[in-house]
Amino acid sequence: MPVYLIKPLLFTLCLLPTALLGWQFYADELGANPIEALTRGTGEWTLRLLLITLLMTPLKRITGWYWPIRVRRMLGLFAFYYACVHLMTYLWLDQFFDWDEIWLDILDRPFITVGMLGFVLLVPLALTSNRYAVRRLARNWKRLHRLAYVIPPLGVLHFWWLVKADIREPAIYAVLLGALLAVRSPEIRRRAAGKTAQQPAG
Amino acid sequence: MLIKRKTDLTEHDVTPFDLYKERRRFIKAGVAATAALGFPWLVQAKLTLGKITPGPFSTDEEKTPYKDVTTYNNFYEFGTSKAEPAINAGSLVPDPWSVAVEGECDKPGTVGIEDILKNHALEERIYRLRCVEGWSMVIPWVGFPLTDFIKRFQPNSKAKFVEFETLNDKKQMPGQRRRVLEWPYVEGLRMDEAMHPLTILAVGLYGNVLPNQNGAPIRLVVPWKYGFKSIKSIVKVRFRETQPLSSWEKAGPKEYGFYSNVNPNVDHPRWSQRRERRIGEFGKRKTLMFNGYEDQVASLYKGMDLKKYF
Numbered sequence: 001m002p003v004y005l006i007k008p009l010l011f012t013l014c015l016l017p018t019a020l021l022g023w024q025f026y027a028d029e030l031g032a033n034p035i036e037a038l039t040r041g042t043g044e045w046t047l048r049l050l051l052i053t054l055l056m057t058p059l060k061r062i063t064g065w066y067w068p069i070r071v072r073r074m075l076g077l078f079a080f081y082y083a084c085v086h087l088m089t090y091l092w093l094d095q096f097f098d099w100d101e102i103w104l105d106i107l108d109r110p111f112i113t114v115g116m117l118g119f120v121l122l123v124p125l126a127l128t129s130n131r132y133a134v135r136r137l138a139r140n141w142k143r144l145h146r147l148a149y150v151i152p153p154l155g156v157l158h159f160w161w162l163v164k165a166d167i168r169e170p171a172i173y174a175v176l177l178g179a180l181l182a183v184r185s186p187e188i189r190r191r192a193a194g195k196t197a198q199q200p201a202g
Numbered sequence: 203m204l205i206k207r208k209t210d211l212t213e214h215d216v217t218p219f220d221l222y223k224e225r226r227r228f229i230k231a232g233v234a235a236t237a238a239l240g241f242p243w244l245v246q247a248k249l250t251l252g253k254i255t256p257g258p259f260s261t262d263e264e265k266t267p268y269k270d271v272t273t274y275n276n277f278y279e280f281g282t283s284k285a286e287p288a289i290n291a292g293s294l295v296p297d298p299w300s301v302a303v304e305g306e307c308d309k310p311g312t313v314g315i316e317d318i319l320k321n322h323a324l325e326e327r328i329y330r331l332r333c334v335e336g337w338s339m340v341i342p343w344v345g346f347p348l349t350d351f352i353k354r355f356q357p358n359s360k361a362k363f364v365e366f367e368t369l370n371d372k373k374q375m376p377g378q379r380r381r382v383l384e385w386p387y388v389e390g391l392r393m394d395e396a397m398h399p400l401t402i403l404a405v406g407l408y409g410n411v412l413p414n415q416n417g418a419p420i421r422l423v424v425p426w427k428y429g430f431k432s433i434k435s436i437v438k439v440r441f442r443e444t445q446p447l448s449s450w451e452k453a454g455p456k457e458y459g460f461y462s463n464v465n466p467n468v469d470h471p472r473w474s475q476r477r478e479r480r481i482g483e484f485g486k487r488k489t490l491m492f493n494g495y496e497d498q499v500a501s502l503y504k505g506m507d508l509k510k511y512f
Contacts (some may be wrong), residue, residue: 031285032274032481034335044499101474109473161472164335165453166282166382 003067010071014078017045018085035093042086047173049079049158050152054180073129076148080126083119085184111161118154148186152177237350249297249356249411249419254344257325259498265328266339267406270481276333278382278433279375286377291414294435299419305365305441308356315419319405321354322346325403326409327423332464333495334428338478343423344406348398351439357393360374364396365389366422366433372449382435383449388437389433390446391424391462392502400425400498403436426492426499428462432467459512462501464493468512 001009021041024030030037053075056068095102105112123148127133134141156177160170181186238302277287297306299315332338352364370386372378378385395401404423405412412418417434424431430450440446452460457471466489468474477486492499503511 032270033284033479035479035484036337075352101477103473108469111472165278166380168380 001067005068006067007071009072011074014075017082034088039086039089039094041091042082043159046079046082046086047155048151049075049082050155051173051176052181053079054148054152054177058180058183077126077129080122083122095157095163111158114154114161115158118151118158118194121154121198125151149181152180203449223472227274237295239417243345248317250375251319251324251344251406251409251411253322254326254406254409257327258457259495260326260328260342261330261494262328263330263340265342265479271339271341272406272413272415274442274481276335276429277377277415277417279377279387279435280415281377282382287415288369288378288413293376294369294414294418296414296419296435296493299437301420301436301439303355303439303441305360306358306443307317307441308358310355311355313406318351318403318420322350322403324405325402329405329423329425330426330493331423331429332478332489334430334462334470334475336473336475336478337481338489338493342408343402343404344409345402345404345423347399347478348387348401348403348422349399351403352396355439357441360443362393363442363445364393365438365440365442365446366391366436367438367440368433369437384452386437387449388446389422389431389448390442391431392445394502395424395499398499398502400495417468426464428464428496430458431462461503461511463499463508463512465491465508465512467491468509 021030021038025034025038028034056072056075060066060068087129091097091102095105106112106116125145128137128141128144138143156170156173159173160167163170267449273288273299274284275287280290282289297315300312301315302312302317304310324346326342326344327342328342330338331341366389368387369375370378390423391401402423404417404421405419407413407416412421419434420436421434422432422436431448445460448458448460450462451460464475469475475489478484478489490496
């Protein structure tokens with residue numbers, strides 16, 4: 001499938017969770033505690049999109065396709081978008097802009113501290129995702145965007161520290177994230193490259 | 203935004219619950235009678251509650267809708283999400299059921315659920331329930347004081363605590379296949395807490411037997427403590443000289459204490475307990491000391507450092 005089709009398709013797919021959650025919220029179908037369900041839903045989609053964004057580079061390397069690189073920025077921005085909705089749900093629906101409470105939460109609750117840190121780190125990445133910033137920042141752009149490897153672990157930690165006893169779900173995210181980071185390690189990349197080189201040609 | 207459209211109908215236009223129940227009972231009785239005529243083996247003995255009188259300590263706050271009370275549950279024996287218990291609890295068989303009473307008492311023994319229902323006058327108690335996670339409900343329980351139950355077994359002078367256990371059966375409780383907590387679920391109270399007139403054993407809610415996901419057929423309700431202290435589907439009661447170790451204490455000793463009294467001034471290490479969301483409400487309300495039962499229970503903890511004994 002050509003990129004000019006893949007991109008709008010992915011764009012639409014990324015909007016589906018918003019449409020679904022929005023509809024369920026409107027129709028009062030999010031259960032007894034809709035605000036909790038909404039917070040949880042948008043948070044999980046942030047985490048999923050962060051991981052999907054991280055998947056693009058290895059996907060390109062393994063398959064040789066070029067489209068993963070072409071959609072990578074869009075996916076990253078969608079992760080930022082869901083992080084914004086997630087944060088707004090917390091600030092507005094959950095806390096009703098009670099800044100004293102929110103500030104105490106950020107200071108006292110480690111899971112909120114790391115979540116907020118993750119969001120703050122996402123902001124410069126979103127702001128510098130345009131072509132102009134890439135050119136302007138030159139070598140520093142690459143350095144700055146290495147934060148893309150720091151933010152997802154903060155997201156997983158944010159989820160992990162939130163659950164009471166059943167850590168299965170955050171553990172799944174942690175394993176996937178671990179794999180996505182591991183395939184980037186120079187050691188693994190060298191071995192993979194070595195293996196392909198040793199394969200007999202033809 | 204949650205946009206609730208106004209309708210012309212009010213709460214009062216709905217068939218009153220009693221009338222609705224009456225009709226159900228009438229239909230059920232009819233079906234049962236018909237079945238009994240032709241197919242007597244089809245008639246299953248089903249738990250029913252006798253006369254229910256209004257009990258003391260009830261709040262006049264707006265009750266949480268039945269649907270929310272029965273579909274938003276923490277009952278890890280049926281799954282760790284709030285929705286799972288209502289979906290999975292069909293495998294629980296609450297009848298026949300028996301509760302074994304043992305330990306430091308003169309008359310240990312096992313009692314069947316029918317016996318319990320027959321021997322205790324049932325009261326309706328409309329209590330607030332505050333979950334440790336920061337949400338709350340108002341639930342019209344049907345039950346009787348735990349102290350009445352305890353007296354039947356004549357605890358001796360060594361009985362300083364009461365320990366409770368939930369059923370431990372993977373077949374009936376599929377959530378127990380995973381060791382999220384140590385099974386069976388264990389909870390405990392100090393003897394004076396257990397004998398307090400607010401503490402009840404509940405066998406129903408909204409005038410009917412307990413739905414399985416709410417802890418059928420018999421559960422504890424201690425309204426001034428966080429919800430997890432109110433252990434569900436009880437099969438064992440044990441009088442002890444030493445303080446029991448509850449399941450949540452075992453899982454997280456720094457986060458869940460033996461007392462677990464609702465206290466807005468003592469935070470859970472990971473979140474604030476100052477406020478709560480009443481299910482069905484939009485904003486948050488202040489959490490009350492001992493969940494609003496301070497006048498009744500504060501004396502139990504006189505002189506105790508509640509930050510230490512959380």
